Amino acid sequence: MTTFLQVLLNGLMLGGLFAIVAIGLTLIFGIVKVVNFAHGEFLMAGMFVTWLITTRLGLHPYASVIIVVPMMFLLGALTQRLLIQPLMSAEDDHVQIFATVGLSTAMINLALLIFGADIANTPNFGLRTPIEIGPVRVLTGQLYIFIAAIILVIALQLFLKNSQTGRAIRAVAQHRVAAELMGVNVPRIYILSFGLGAACVGLAAVLIAPLYPTSSNIGTYFVLTAFVVVVLGGLGSIPGAFFGALVIGLVDSLSGFYIGSDLREAVVFGIFLLILILKPSGLFGKRMTLSHLS
Amino acid sequence: MSISDIQSGTGTKTRNLSWPQIAFGVLLASLLLIPLGIDNAFVSHVFITICLFAALSTAWNIVGGFAGQLSLGHAVFYGIGGYAGVILFNLGVTPWIGMFVGAAVAAVVGMLISYPCFRLRGPFYTLASIAFLEVIRVLSLHFKDLTGGATGLMIDLRLGWTWMVFRERWPSLLIVFGMLLLTLAVSWAIRRSRLGFYLVATRERESAARAAGVRTVRVRLIAVAISSALCAMLGTFHAMYLTFIEPAAMFALAFSIQIAMFALIGGIGTVAGPLLGAALLVPITEWARASLGSSALGLHGFVYGIVLIVCVLFMPNGIMGVIKRFSHKKAKAADEPAQTETDPIIAPASAFATPDPDRPGIGQDILKVENLNKHFGGLYVTRDVNFTLREGEVLGLIGPNGAGKTTLFNMISGFLAPDEGKVSVRGLDGQFHQPNNPADFAALGMGRTFQIVQPFAAMTVEENIMVGAFYRHPDEKDAREAARETAWRMGLGPLLNAEARGLTIGGLKRLEVARVMAMQPRVLLLDEVMAGINQTDVRRAIDLMLSIRDTGVSIIAIEHVMQAVMSLSDRVIVLASGEVIAEGRPQDVVRDPQVVEAYLGKEFAHAHA
Numbered sequence: 048m049t050t051f052l053q054v055l056l057n058g059l060m061l062g063g064l065f066a067i068v069a070i071g072l073t074l075i076f077g078i079v080k081v082v083n084f085a086h087g088e089f090l091m092a093g094m095f096v097t098w099l100i101t102t103r104l105g106l107h108p109y110a111s112v113i114i115v116v117p118m119m120f121l122l123g124a125l126t127q128r129l130l131i132q133p134l135m136s137a138e139d140d141h142v143q144i145f146a147t148v149g150l151s152t153a154m155i156n157l158a159l160l161i162f163g164a165d166i167a168n169t170p171n172f173g174l175r176t177p178i179e180i181g182p183v184r185v186l187t188g189q190l191y192i193f194i195a196a197i198i199l200v201i202a203l204q205l206f207l208k209n210s211q212t213g214r215a216i217r218a219v220a221q222h223r224v225a226a227e228l229m230g231v232n233v234p235r236i237y238i239l240s241f242g243l244g245a246a247c248v249g250l251a252a253v254l255i256a257p258l259y260p261t262s263s264n265i266g267t268y269f270v271l272t273a274f275v276v277v278v279l280g281g282l283g284s285i286p287g288a289f290f291g292a293l294v295i296g297l298v299d300s301l302s303g304f305y306i307g308s309d310l311r312e313a314v315v316f317g318i319f320l321l322i323l324i325l326k327p328s329g330l331f332g333k334r335m336t337l338s339h340l341s
Numbered sequence: 342m343s344i345s346d347i348q349s350g351t352g353t354k355t356r357n358l359s360w361p362q363i364a365f366g367v368l369l370a371s372l373l374l375i376p377l378g379i380d381n382a383f384v385s386h387v388f389i390t391i392c393l394f395a396a397l398s399t400a401w402n403i404v405g406g407f408a409g410q411l412s413l414g415h416a417v418f419y420g421i422g423g424y425a426g427v428i429l430f431n432l433g434v435t436p437w438i439g440m441f442v443g444a445a446v447a448a449v450v451g452m453l454i455s456y457p458c459f460r461l462r463g464p465f466y467t468l469a470s471i472a473f474l475e476v477i478r479v480l481s482l483h484f485k486d487l488t489g490g491a492t493g494l495m496i497d498l499r500l501g502w503t504w505m506v507f508r509e510r511w512p513s514l515l516i517v518f519g520m521l522l523l524t525l526a527v528s529w530a531i532r533r534s535r536l537g538f539y540l541v542a543t544r545e546r547e548s549a550a551r552a553a554g555v556r557t558v559r560v561r562l563i564a565v566a567i568s569s570a571l572c573a574m575l576g577t578f579h580a581m582y583l584t585f586i587e588p589a590a591m592f593a594l595a596f597s598i599q600i601a602m603f604a605l606i607g608g609i610g611t612v613a614g615p616l617l618g619a620a621l622l623v624p625i626t627e628w629a630r631a632s633l634g635s636s637a638l639g640l641h642g643f644v645y646g647i648v649l650i651v652c653v654l655f656m657p658n659g660i661m662g663v664i665k666r667f668s669h670k671k672a673k674a675a676d677e678p679a680q681t682e683t684d685p686i687i688a689p690a691s692a693f694a695t696p697d698p699d700r701p702g703i704g705q706d707i708l709k710v711e712n713l714n715k716h717f718g719g720l721y722v723t724r725d726v727n728f729t730l731r732e733g734e735v736l737g738l739i740g741p742n743g744a745g746k747t748t749l750f751n752m753i754s755g756f757l758a759p760d761e762g763k764v765s766v767r768g769l770d771g772q773f774h775q776p777n778n779p780a781d782f783a784a785l786g787m788g789r790t791f792q793i794v795q796p797f798a799a800m801t802v803e804e805n806i807m808v809g810a811f812y813r814h815p816d817e818k819d820a821r822e823a824a825r826e827t828a829w830r831m832g833l834g835p836l837l838n839a840e841a842r843g844l845t846i847g848g849l850k851r852l853e854v855a856r857v858m859a860m861q862p863r864v865l866l867l868d869e870v871m872a873g874i875n876q877t878d879v880r881r882a883i884d885l886m887l888s889i890r891d892t893g894v895s896i897i898a899i900e901h902v903m904q905a906v907m908s909l910s911d912r913v914i915v916l917a918s919g920e921v922i923a924e925g926r927p928q929d930v931v932r933d934p935q936v937v938e939a940y941l942g943k944e945f946a947h948a949h950a
Contacts, residue, residue, distance in 0.1 A: 082467075082468070130650065130654070133654055134653065134654070134657075137657065139657075140462070140464060141409075141411045141463075141605070142657050143464075144464055144467055145602070145605055145649060145652075145653050146654070148413070148649065149646050149647070149648075150650060152643075152645055153645075153649075155646075156641075156642030159638050159642070159643075160638065160639040267594065271471070271472075274471075274472075275472075278465075307483075309483050312475060313476050313479040316472040316473075316476045317476060319472050320472050324458065324469075327461065
């Protein structure tokens with residue numbers, strides 16, 4: 048029983064981690080309507096910077112948030128401005144897909160060039176200390192990620208719902224042309240949204256770096272699951288991504304324990320394919336997307 | 342992304358080779374002759390790699406380019422071929438047989454995983470293809486007994502042609518070059534054939550393709566099967582060349598991306614593009630890898646990524662796009678036909694049937710619509726609609742906006758299933774059939790146009806019409822001939838080689854009719870073909886429809902242009918709020934108080950009462 052509870056809790060914590068990675072992805076998709084295949088590499092970049100700051104300056108990894116988040120915002124905004132925006136009017140999807148796939152390939156290999164194939168371990172400053180909660184235990188770092196994910200979801204919801212910029216973002220997400228006619232500066236909103244999505248993954252990177260070893264291909268590892276989460280939660284839905292992440296976290300943890308750790312990825316992607324094929328609008332609600340915040 | 346890449350030769354009857362074709366031939370020959378001439382192990386290795394990637398990319402392009410299904414999971418098929426080859430090799434079966442076993446398995450797997458994914462669009466299809474790749478990679482790691490798991494599989498040492506394993510490089514080069522030629526030939530044949538046109542048509546506009554009688558799922562499954570089988574055969578070859586395989590290398594995402602990337606850089610959807618892309622990029626990266634060694638770990642991948650981004654931003658149609666633009670400019674400068682499309686040259690007299698008194702009489706019923714009901718939620722779009730259409734008759738279908746006319750059309754062409762009621766069409770066998778999908782309707786001789794025009798934008802006018810013509814003429818030459826003839830009849834003759842996306846609305850409407858006429862339908866459903874075109878064009882369109890009628894085709898026309906309705910229709914049906922409120926001769930129907938009320942409201946009807 049304790050084992051089961053522990054597996055469940057591990058699943059939830061893993062879910063929190065998937066959520067914080069996926070929120071930025073779903074935000075960008077919901078607004079800009081572009082699937083950012085380089086999202087995982089944004090995470091990787093953020094983790095490497097966190098590692099650099101922590102090891103070179105000896106700071107607590109969480110302190111690097113001051114640098115990493117704005118840096119990632121800038122990276123996201125630049126990506127939108129220089130790469131995606133010129134392609135917004137392209138007739139074929141393949142152009143946009145290849146653009147971010149190209150960015151992803153370039154970033155992975157650039158990291159390989161700079162940092163080599165070795166693994167970079169960010170000092171964990173006690174974030175890997177287990178806390179006992181009744182019969183089960185959890186790492187402090189994991190718990191912080193979980194809490195941060197919840198705060199991020201709520202903060203984004205409030206921002207999108209109540210602020211003037213948030214309203215403009217939702218208007219653009221619903222109907223780009225109509226929003227433009229109402230005087231919304233659509234290209235600026237896109238740049239802002241892409242930056243915001245990237246900043247979210249920057250936050251994720253800071254939180255994840257002390258727990259996971261950083262390497263050039265870490266992004267691929269996380270992003271594939273993030274895609275699963277985003278589709279499961281309904282594309283563009285932030286709360287959907289959060290709950291989708293919890294589901295995938297639990298599935299991952301349970302199947303890893305009961306079916307075999309080498310097959311859990313097959314289970315997760317199997318579910319992904321079933322959702323894509325049977326219910327592409329996602330598990331949670333028909334239209335719980337950015338344009339229909341409730 | 343037009344499908345006419347090396348078009349210069351096909352347009353004219355004389356098969357003069359154009360300079361791009363000659364250049365392509367020289368490039369192809371040099372892939373074999375240079376390494377054989379230099380006879381250096383490294384050079385040979387580079388050229389083998391070029392041929393391999395060019396062939397893989399060409400095979401990918403059948404699905405990714407022609408069919409527009411952007412797969413980033415094609416390593417699955419390559420891997421299946423590799424594993425089938427090695428596993429059978431170690432059981433004592435020659436890879437010459439193994440590659441066909443692998444091809445068969447890959448074709449089946451390809452069809453199985455693609456079938457449920459066809460409704461996914463754009464990035465979602467791509468994501469699904471990646472997910473399948475991951476699942477298969479994980480499974481291949483798990484089933485160690487079969488695949489050797491993460492440690493991989495080594496082939497037993499057996500040399501010679503029987504085993505496809507050699508000490509020297511040149512036999513491998515010969516084999517892979519032969520496979521490249523085969524793949525290019527297959528790709529070229531598909532591009533020119535009915536299958537190729539159907540694939541591109543489906544990519545450009547699925548519903549229009551279905552209306553043209555294309556069984557869209559079937560053609561894409563065929564494309565997937567061919568593409569995956571070819572990839573698997575190349576996988577078998579490569580496994581023999583490497584003599585060692587492992588899941589991480591055989592089912593790699595990066596590998597899949599590379600395959601797709603060469604096609605994009607060379608020119609996606611073209612026959613020659615993938616080869617150009619591979620021939621350009623492989624040598625650079627192989628050289629970098631060899632000369633810079635491990636100090637430049639990741640360099641070639643970085644270059645790939647940057648090239649991909651630059652290519653997408655500045656030449657999205659790849660090298661072929663640049664070549665095409667260049668050769669077009671030259672052609673344009675030479676002679677530009679000074680015809681505007683609003684005033685087309687009148688068609689050759691022979692092709693134009695004049696509306697004459699010996700119009701075939703109105704015959705038996707050909708289409709029966711009984712108790713057709715359709716509702717979306719609580720809203721009834723059609724309610725108990727009944728009517729028949731007789732052979733050679735022109736039936737006008739009018740009614741205010743939102744009356745359910747287009748929904749009715751969708752139900753009598755198989756695009757929408759009615760909730761209740763039935764639609765039956767008399768076939769050539771004299772029996773009534775109840776088809777239930779667009780392709781079956783088309784097979785019974787029903788053709789339709791769309792209110793919102795649906796051209797295959799990247800195709801020329803001629804190619805658009807050919808998609809329809811292929812329905813009667815499986816052979817490319819006959820279809821082209823038939824398409825040209827139809828184009829002249831529809832006043833589109835001077836625009837045959839113009840891209841459909843450049844036409845005006847009037848031209849597009851005519852193209853829409855021309856495409857369906859090329860199918861030689863027995864029943865023609867026309868959805869507002871005269872809306873938004875000018876007076877001259879309306880008059881011409883009326884003449885055209887009369888000439889179509891006089892060939893014995895039955896027509897149902899949704900139309901708001903009353904001039905056309907009055908002068909064309911033998912009978913008119915008025916639909917309002919989903920119900921038939923009047924039916925009869927046009928002169929009578931327009932005076933019907935109920936009709937006047939439906940169009941203009943009660944007050945108007947009272948005022949004139």
